[in-house]
Amino acid sequence: MSRRRRIYEGKAKILYEGPEPGTLIQHFKDDATAFNAKKHSVIDGKGVLNNRISEHIFTNLNDMGIPTHFIRRLNMREQLIREVEIIPLEVVVRNVAAGSLAKRLGLEEGTQLPRSIIEFYYKNDELNDPLVTEEHITAFGWATPQELDDIMALAVRVNDFLAGLFLGVGIRLVDFKIECGRLWENDMMRVVVADEISPDSCRLWDLKTNEKMDKDRFRRDLGGLLEAYQEVAQRLGILPEQD
């Protein structure tokens, strides 16, 4: 139970009112969903690991001057974030063919792409998050051309950082998804990285064995999801705290 006002509840997270205006508390649940929530399960401890892994990544992004909504982790399941206006796009960056790209274009999973590819999906559960182009995004006003430029620049920088971070611990960054938001400060608006970056939103393969260390373990009924996320945390040197 919580005394705080709940602002929004998603499939894997809850947003509560924050302690100060312009802040929110992002709470990580243990729920695992796939295929637009057609598949659902609760995996004890997943939220704790994602909170910790996402904290590690967002702290590094902030330190590198890549703007994010993240302020600090509060406890095992919660982090303090800045309130942003979420841009209704899922921004996917791909380095290796997998998932929906492999299926759509008939590529073999694991094929290195000639260069990194950015894709946009319109965030809409009823429509199953359809793939959209820059033309759709600007024509329907989901983001301005300038915002779209900013989003792509952020996506490229996050990809460069994440690819290096994971390569350093023997993990191949196949693809990932970010969400971006508009943050107002002193009447100035800038686009920042929001939501989370965790094994729920990335494809991570062991460099040597190609073993999957991400949510595909759940999507494809491979089992061992918690152990895989724990291994990611361990390799990043951030074992979760015990209480």
Ligand code: C5P
């Ligand atoms: O399924 P697909 O191949 O399009 O997913 C690309 C990447 O985006 C994967 O890393 C997946 O985990 C992530 N993704 C996500 N949330 C979604 C859809 C995809 O985090 N709703």
